[in-house]
Amino acid sequence: MKEDFPKELSSGKSESLRGRTDRVAVGKYDRTEDADMKIVTHVxxxxxxxxxxxxxxxxxxxxxxxxxxxxxxxxxxxxLDDAAGALNVRLTAEGIAYLEECYVPHPIVGAIDKNPAQGVMLLDEKK
Known part of the structure; x- marks a missing residue:
């Protein structure tokens, strides 16, 4: 079962309207894009x-x-069928290590992010 590399991931940039215009989404994901794409390639x-x-x-x-x-x-x-099919996939220790070797922890972003210098501030500070 050959699965083509997803077209929307091949460039590393989202071509969706949200991916092009949502400054919060861009701020969240652009910083880790290079590391994330390495993992997607390994997958x-x-x-x-x-x-x-x-x-x-x-x-x-x-x-x-x-x-x-x-x-x-x-x-x-x-x-749902695809998810159930994952029960038949048994990754080796080498496969798991290969997936994890380029993982870089991501900074916390979202409603609990209190440090706008390192992440996207999503809290409404006017309240």
Whole structure:
């Protein structure tokens, strides 16, 4: 099962209206884009190796971490089938290490972010 590298990820830039215009989203994700794209590339390579979908690699990685509860936001039956198919994917220790080798922890952003110098300030300071 060959899955093409997602077109919207190949450039590293979102082509959606939100990706082009939402300054908060851009501020959140642009800072970690290079590191994130390395991981996405590794996921794609492992999906080819394991002959499965990229989403199945992501779910299999999460299950390999022990007690977890992955949230599957399936909006189509095919997505639910794909998620269930991840039960058949068993990542090796080498595969897990390959996914994690370029991970860079992200700064906290969002409603609890109180340091605008390092993150996007999303709290309404006028209140």
């Amino acid at each position: 794609h390579e492992l999906a080819e190796k394991y002959q499965c979908k990229m989403s199945q690699i992501a779910i299999a990685w999460q299950w390999a971490k022990g007690v977890t509860s992955p949230i599957i936001g399936a909006t189509k039956m095919q997505y």
